[in-house]
Amino acid sequence: MRFGPKSLRSRLTIWHVFTFGIVLIVYISCATLLQYWQLTRQLDHAEIQDMVTVEGLLYLGPTGELRLHQEYFNNPQSHLLIDRLLEVRTPDGVVAFSSDQLHGRTLGGLPFQGEGQSGFNGRRVRLGDGTDVYLISHAHQIQGRPFLIRLAYSTSPLIKQVKVSLGILLVVLPFALVAAGFAGHRFVSQVLSPLEVMASRTDQITASRLHDRIPVECPDDELGHMAMVLNDLLQRLEESFDKLKLFTSDVSHELRTPLASIRSVGEVSLRRELSPEQYQQVIASMLEEVNQLTNMVNTMLTLGRADAGQLELHQTVFSLNDLLKDVTGVVGILAEEKEQTIHMVIEGNSYVQADRSFLRLAILNILDNAIKYSPSGGSICVRMKDMESPSHSVELSVEDDGPGIPEQSRERVFDRFYRVEKDRSREAGGAGLGLAIAKWAVEAHGGKIGFRPSAGIGSTFYVQLPRA
């Protein structure tokens, strides 16, 4: 389950503000730490300089007590150095000098081992009254006597300055976040606006408006790419829809003619008194139409199941020569009826791995067409040869001396319900599905089917199949 706002715009804006807020907080933390570090370094430098000055101004009085020239305190170096605290101890820890600002407090207690011996030692110290100071120690000889000089500045001006800067940044932070929110919202709205246009346009596309397309504002960006992908999808849908519409109208058309013929034959015979033989003839002609209808519906069902991927191919390895003999045996009777001769030019014996019944149907349809559309007394040549390219393929071609196929129809003869000469083909009993199913069967076995014009008149249909 998803929490938070549903709209992508709001979610992106919140993410933008959230990320911006984190970046700002990290930036403020780093800037504050850097400022603190820089100020501490400044303090350290100032104290070292001050220490050198102090060392020059310390001297021993006539009775051996340690004194400091008074002008030191009249010369504050910067606003950071106002609270100068000075304490000088002997090596055994006795306080030899203590500045007035210390008001009797000690600066850091007894010296530790090696304090101030190796240059200027700096450290943070908290005084007895809770004042935080930055303390520098340095061992120094005054008129031949060793002393440990401690000089400290209060860190409160520094902390105060850091706090003021931090406070200003933190006060500005919410305003910056609000501004980032507004800017982010505007930016996201602008970026997503083509998406909204796409959504509303897609929403308007119905089955009757599949020709509509989504506007592509910028083809190079991701949204433009998505719009193009959606347009391609619409294009494919439109093509499928058109095919489906054409198919439906073709089917209705194909069914209407035989049904009308059955109906008229029935009506006419009912109106007349006929002899039993005449009734037999009427029923036989009606059955012939019914047979054609049944064949057509069966073929359509096969194609429909093939389209849906529901047809299972039961592949076996068999000889193409045997299949050819089988098919020519079947169509031979039809050829004999039309006094046509079938020549066979077979080179070698090729085996293929395929579903025998579907391949048989494909070759049968091609040969049947050659016989159907060739004139009586014509000749048909069936050739089979191994191909050089693509290698391991075999080509089977059927050449006839019929009317041929006009150039503009050559691509379309494999379409469902397409007939070059509608009336003549219907007379011959064809619904324009024979080559469509042959194409499916050949392609389902990784083969290729096509048409090539013959040298003179007539047509040559070929089938190329991979050998087993």
Ligand code: ADP
């Ligand atoms: P049909 O069942 O109508 O023959 P097909 O799909 O087998 O349908 O063929 C489609 C169309 O291609 C046919 O209607 C016919 O016009 C044309 N055709 C097919 N084979 C030949 C051929 N050998 N010679 C001339 N025309 C052909």
